[in-house]
Amino acid sequence: MQVLEASSKRYADGMEPTRWLDQDEQQLWRRLVAVLTLLPAEFDAQLQRDADLTQFGYGVLAMLSETPGRSRRMSELAALVNGSQSRLSHLIGRLERQGWVRRERAEGDGRGWRAVLTDAGYDKVVAAAPGHVAQVRSLVFDALTPTQQSQLDEICTALLARLDPPCPGSAC
Amino acid sequence: MQVLEASSKRYADGMEPTRWLDQDEQQLWRRLVAVLTLLPAEFDAQLQRDADLTQFGYGVLAMLSETPGRSRRMSELAALVNGSQSRLSHLIGRLERQGWVRRERAEGDGRGWRAVLTDAGYDKVVAAAPGHVAQVRSLVFDALTPTQQSQLDEICTALLARLDPPCPGSAC
DNA sequence: CGGAGATACTTGAAGGTTCAAGGACACCCT
DNA sequence: AGGGTGTCCTTGAACCTTCAAGTATCTCCG
Numbered sequence: 383m384q385v386l387e388a389s390s391k392r393y394a395d396g397m398e399p400t401r402w403l404d405q406d407e408q409q410l411w412r413r414l415v416a417v418l419t420l421l422p423a424e425f426d427a428q429l430q431r432d433a434d435l436t437q438f439g440y441g442v443l444a445m446l447s448e449t450p451g452r453s454r455r456m457s458e459l460a461a462l463v464n465g466s467q468s469r470l471s472h473l474i475g476r477l478e479r480q481g482w483v484r485r486e487r488a489e490g491d492g493r494g495w496r497a498v499l500t501d502a503g504y505d506k507v508v509a510a511a512p513g514h515v516a517q518v519r520s521l522v523f524d525a526l527t528p529t530q531q532s533q534l535d536e537i538c539t540a541l542l543a544r545l546d547p548p549c550p551g552s553a554c
Numbered sequence: 555m556q557v558l559e560a561s562s563k564r565y566a567d568g569m570e571p572t573r574w575l576d577q578d579e580q581q582l583w584r585r586l587v588a589v590l591t592l593l594p595a596e597f598d599a600q601l602q603r604d605a606d607l608t609q610f611g612y613g614v615l616a617m618l619s620e621t622p623g624r625s626r627r628m629s630e631l632a633a634l635v636n637g638s639q640s641r642l643s644h645l646i647g648r649l650e651r652q653g654w655v656r657r658e659r660a661e662g663d664g665r666g667w668r669a670v671l672t673d674a675g676y677d678k679v680v681a682a683a684p685g686h687v688a689q690v691r692s693l694v695f696d697a698l699t700p701t702q703q704s705q706l707d708e709i710c711t712a713l714l715a716r717l718d719p720p721c722p723g724s725a726c
Numbered sequence: 727c728g729g730a731g732a733t734a735c736t737t738g739a740a741g742g743t744t745c746a747a748g749g750a751c752a753c754c755c756t
Numbered sequence: 757a758g759g760g761t762g763t764c765c766t767t768g769a770a771c772c773t774t775c776a777a778g779t780a781t782c783t784c785c786g
């Protein structure tokens with residue numbers, strides 16, 4: 383996944399020369415990319431097949447189901463599931479059409495909306511959850527030792543420190 | 555990301571009762587989902603911004619650039635980058651329109667095609683690589699200690715063992 | 727009060743992915 | 757030879773996400 387030669391060409395002033403990945407780093411990177419590709423694909427496939435849901439859609443419904451009042455401000459919800467407002471807005475539109483969610487004006491702020499889980503929506507998540515959790519268990523937890531699980535937890539924490547609040551590469 | 559109550563309802567014969575995730579497992583799962591969501595998004599954003607490429611598109615071009623002859627059978631290429639044949643076919647169509655790849659009949663097998671990286675395509679990857687590698691370094695390697703890197707490598711290996719060759723949940 | 731600027735959300739179009747179907751060719755077996 | 761079956765790849769439609777506007781409302785401040 384990387385151009386091979388660490389070419390010795392000149393580089394502009396102020397440009398750091400690229401530090402290419404060494405053998406071990408390349409191996410890790412390739413494996414990580416594979417996991418990043420295949421794992422979500424499996425979850426999407428299972429949810430699609432068994433519940434006609436995206437992982438993102440499931441995540442939103444589940445998040446609502448766990449929230450007191452089973453509803454959230456759109457922007458809040460978007461942040462919780464790591465999606466853009468636009469993405470969420472489109473999704474909620476679709477979920478609304480299926481009767482699993484409804485929109486409600488947010489009180490106190492005329493600009494805001496809340497996504498509210500309907501009873502049908504709640505039933506939907508409850509029905510979908512066992513299959514999804516089984517998949518998570520089978521593809522993640524069953525594959526890792528308890529030690530690896532806590533290692534992975536710390537690794538994710540470290541990675542998120544650079545991903546979650548701060549902006550990509552720029553100064554924040 | 556999970557329905558809260560471990561409901562004590564009856565289940566059909568032969569159905570295992572769902573083993574819900576405990577506190578620690580839920581925490582890990584949430585973090586992992588966040589990483590699975592945000593990390594690819596960052597890479598896609600950077601590549602889109604700086605090179606007008608998808609991570610998948612970059613991966614394909616890079617893979618070709620590393621291959622002797624700078625070409626691969628479509629099916630082979632699809633497997634290497636963990637994509638479906640259809641996805642690859644559409645992508646190669648787009649890359650071909652931009653002049654970075656061209657299709658060539660595979661010799662020996664009248665059904666087959668090879669994707670061949672053009673010179674322009676090679677220049678394209680070479681131009682895109684430094685920015686991408688910098689991003690990988692900044693978001694992954696700089697965030698992890700050497701120990702964590704080798705832990706992650708083993709974790710990925712363990713996860714891939716259940717993902718790569720075998721089918722999802724069914725018998726193979 | 728009133729206007730500038732930020733915030734919350736939506737919308738339509740463009741682009742990418744999946745899914746199901748289809749065409750061309752290879753392989754196998756009689 | 758030749759017909760059934762499987763493999764390699766493409767295609768079009770449906771779906772989802774992103775991107776760039778656009779609308780409505782709030783906040784701040786003179």
